[in-house]
């Protein structure tokens with residue numbers, strides 16, 4: 001796996017991204033803690049799933065920052081759509097980043 005990202009800024013907050021093995025008992029693979037500025041993602045996940053979970057948690061952070069109150073289903077849908085659009089349109093990502 002390539003070197004993972006360790007920080008991300010969402011609004012005024014710099015989140016620490018912590019790969020973290022989450023207990024098998026828990027039915028979650030990631031967590032977003034806006035008050036602590038920490039995003040945790042299960043480090044044992046396959047690379048594509050890790051990225052998907054990371055984007056999901058980032059969408060939670062965006063939802064918190066912008067008071068969007070996205071549901072879990074909306075957060076998941078948005079995260080998967082953003083990843084798909086970014087992957088399928090690298091020229092668009094490059095254009096936006098200019």
Ligand SMILES: [Zn+2]
Pocket residue numbers: 056060072075
């Ligand atoms: Zn979630």
